[in-house]
Amino acid sequence: MFILGLALITIALILLPSAWRGRIVGRGQFCRKCKFDLTGSPIDTQGNKCPECGQPIHTQSSRRTTLRRSSRFGLIASLVLLLAGISSMIIGISGNTAIIYARLPDTAIVHLSTLNSEGALDELVNRITRTPPLSDAHWNILIDHGLKIQTDPLAPWNPILGEVLADAWITNRLTDEQVNQYLDHALDIQFLMRDRLVRGSTEIKLLARITPAKIHSLNGTETGHALKIGIVSSSIGTEPSRHYRPDGKPLWISHTGISVPGSNGHWSYTSAVDIRPIAPKLMAQPGTEVPITINLELALESSSFSSTENPEGTIRHYKSMTINRFVRIIEEGTPLVDMLTDSLSVQHLKEHYTISAVRVLDEPHPDRESWTPILGFSIMTSDGFPEPLAFGVFIRIADGTENREVQIAKIIHEQKSGKGIHATTATWNADPDDPEASSQAADMLALIKTVGRVDVILRPDPTIAESNPTIDHILDTTLIFRDVSVELVDTYGQIWMTRINDPKWRTSNED
Numbered sequence: 001m002f003i004l005g006l007a008l009i010t011i012a013l014i015l016l017p018s019a020w021r022g023r024i025v026g027r028g029q030f031c032r033k034c035k036f037d038l039t040g041s042p043i044d045t046q047g048n049k050c051p052e053c054g055q056p057i058h059t060q061s062s063r064r065t066t067l068r069r070s071s072r073f074g075l076i077a078s079l080v081l082l083l084a085g086i087s088s089m090i091i092g093i094s095g096n097t098a099i100i101y102a103r104l105p106d107t108a109i110v111h112l113s114t115l116n117s118e119g120a121l122d123e124l125v126n127r128i129t130r131t132p133p134l135s136d137a138h139w140n141i142l143i144d145h146g147l148k149i150q151t152d153p154l155a156p157w158n159p160i161l162g163e164v165l166a167d168a169w170i171t172n173r174l175t176d177e178q179v180n181q182y183l184d185h186a187l188d189i190q191f192l193m194r195d196r197l198v199r200g201s202t203e204i205k206l207l208a209r210i211t212p213a214k215i216h217s218l219n220g221t222e223t224g225h226a227l228k229i230g231i232v233s234s235s236i237g238t239e240p241s242r243h244y245r246p247d248g249k250p251l252w253i254s255h256t257g258i259s260v261p262g263s264n265g266h267w268s269y270t271s272a273v274d275i276r277p278i279a280p281k282l283m284a285q286p287g288t289e290v291p292i293t294i295n296l297e298l299a300l301e302s303s304s305f306s307s308t309e310n311p312e313g314t315i316r317h318y319k320s321m322t323i324n325r326f327v328r329i330i331e332e333g334t335p336l337v338d339m340l341t342d343s344l345s346v347q348h349l350k351e352h353y354t355i356s357a358v359r360v361l362d363e364p365h366p367d368r369e370s371w372t373p374i375l376g377f378s379i380m381t382s383d384g385f386p387e388p389l390a391f392g393v394f395i396r397i398a399d400g401t402e403n404r405e406v407q408i409a410k411i412i413h414e415q416k417s418g419k420g421i422h423a424t425t426a427t428w429n430a431d432p433d434d435p436e437a438s439s440q441a442a443d444m445l446a447l448i449k450t451v452g453r454v455d456v457i458l459r460p461d462p463t464i465a466e467s468n469p470t471i472d473h474i475l476d477t478t479l480i481f482r483d484v485s486v487e488l489v490d491t492y493g494q495i496w497m498t499r500i501n502d503p504k505w506r507t508s509n510e511d
Contacts, residue, residue: 012081019074026067031055035067098122110138113160114145121160125218128167143168147178150185150214159263162217166260169223179300180318186215187227187258189298192469193275197290197327198334200281203274204236204327206294207469208254210269212261220262225300228315229254229271232295236277237284241293250297272467284329294323337390337462339476345386346477352381354505355481358395358454359495360445362488374441375408375448376427376495377456377484380505385422387475389413390465391458393426395444397451405457406444410464414471423498448486456481479508 029038036052048058057063101109101123109127112120124142127134134142146161146168165182168174174182192207208229230250233241244251254271261267275294284290301315356378375395393409408428430441448454458479465471484506489495 009082012078015074015081016078019071019078022068022070022074024066025069027065028067030064030067031057032062032064035064037067038063102126106134106138110134110141114141116158121158125160125163128164139168139173143173143178147181150182157214157216159216159218162215162260163219166215166217166221166223169225170221176316183227183258183300183318186213187211188213191294191296191321191323193292193323193325193327194336194469195326195328196330196336197282198336199283199286199329199332202281203276204292205272205467205469206275206323207270207272207467210256212267215260216263216265217260218263220265221260223258223260225302226255226257227318228252228299228301230297230299231273231275232297232320234275234292234294236275236282236292237290239278241295242276242278250299282329286329286331288329289326290329292323292325292327296321296323335462337465337471338473339460339462340387340473341476342387345475348386349389349475349477350479350508352507353379353479354381354507355379355456355484356498356505357485357487358448358456359487359489360448361492361495362490372492373427373429373495374445374492376425378423378425378498379411380423380498385413388465388471388473390461390468390471390474391479392461392464394457394459395428395448396455396457397444397447397453404444404447406440410461411458412465412468412471414468425496425498427495449488452486453483454486456484481506482509 026037029043030036031038031050031052033055034050034053036050038050038057041051041057042048043057043063046058047056049055050057055062098119101119104112104120104123106127109120109123113124128142133139142164146165149155149158149161150165165174165186169179169182188211190209192209193204197204210227230252231244232248232250233243235241253273256269256271259267275292282290297320298318299315300318358375358377361374390412391410392407393411394405394407396403396405398404409426411424411426413422413424428441430437460474460476460478462474465474
């Protein structure tokens with residue numbers, strides 16, 4: 001409100017001199033004192049005087065060549081703006097800004113919002129969800145303004161504009177073209193692949209990564225839509241294009257709901273797919289630069305449809321993309337991911353890498369789905385990761401005669417910068433459709449429940465990181481957490497939780 005008041009006073013002070021002078025209503029020779037029209041009167045000889053007031057008029061300075069009339073409307077407008085500006089500054093200083101903005105009409109709030117008035121933007125948040133709603137004309141102004149700010153790389157993103165655009169999309173106020181424009185700047189979509197490939201490989205890993213860009217709003221919400229990524233065709237080297245469906249339609253390889261994070265929120269979605277050659281293996285000579293072309297289609301669908309239940313016609317084309325890259329063939333046996341030894345990084349990791357108690361499902365349901373976890377624990381760090389990590393996760397337990405060990409998961413942690421808490425959950429998902437795996441899992445779970453403590457071992461494994469093209473090395477260290485307590489939980493959902501019953505986080509205590 002203070003800034004608005006200052007702006008009004010500035011406008012008033014600019015307008016006031018012009019209104020005071022007024023517009024020209026006559027040209028000729030006029031008495032400067034009484035503005036009498038001297039047309040036809042002698043004015044050049046000393047002693048000539050104004051017939052109206054008697055003022056000497058023989059000098060040029062005693063006469064004027066134009067006659068102006070002050071603008072009464074301009075003077076009144078200047079005075080109103082000046083008083084409004086002073087009042088606004090006083091209100092801003094006194095802290096009653098919200099009361100004033102709440103009484104302004106929609107038109108004023110909408111237009112002040114496009115001028116980045118903080119008070120108007122705060123009031124706008126209340127009005128975009130109001131009943132009755134803002135008019136279509138006002139919505140159109142706000143949508144155009146929000147999309148304009150979104151496309152300007154130098155303009156800072158205001159979460160209130162994110163609230164406007166998200167609500168406009170959810171309430172079907174955006175056209176398909178506007179939705180596409182919104183998503184072009186709301187999401188950062190990257191397609192990553194390694195620039196090296198071992199001779200004799202049977203596939204190339206393509207990683208799709210989606211993170212929020214200019215999409216943040218005041219209140220994170222689901223848009224009610226999901227983004228699908230489909231691969232249409234690919235070609236490697238001199239091979240012809242390989243189509244992934246005989247009808248030429250895309251093979252959907254990735255599917256994620258589009259959520260609008262809050263002001264300080266963040267999310268990331270990644271999905272990997274294998275790009276395969278027509279030949280059984282890539283046998284180009286080491287040192288060869290092989291061209292790769294991948295044609296993709298991105299589409300939108302209602303989130304009410306799952307990725308496996310998409311009847312034709314429920315999706316809408318968003319945009320097509322073509323990826324052109326070169327991959328350098330290297331000798332067979334050459335590792336794609338190196339193991340890094342760094343004592344300082346290892347020490348940092350051991351001090352900040354902690355795990356919770358191991359959570360075990362008390363009574364696994366006999367009809368559970370194959371993805372349902374039966375065991376898991378949380379991993380947390382409070383100070384970022386010193387280097388990228390890739391571990392095989394193992395559970396070890398002594399049954400009285402020997403140590404029994406089983407691998408339950410694979411985890412990858414990329415390097416993260418800055419302070420803060422970063423957490424993930426390692427879970428064991430034994431397949432109930434595999435009798436042998438289910439029997440081994442049941443025996444292991446029974447033993448774990450009996451003993452009540454396990455060792456958790458994280459062993460570095462570079463092959464796990466090969467699926468992530470952004471990782472070219474991992475930290476070479478094994479973490480052992482001995483005698484980790486076991487907690488029985490009632491539902492598999494509790495296994496996913498990063499905090500349950502106030503767990504006591506513990507660091508590695510290997511010998």
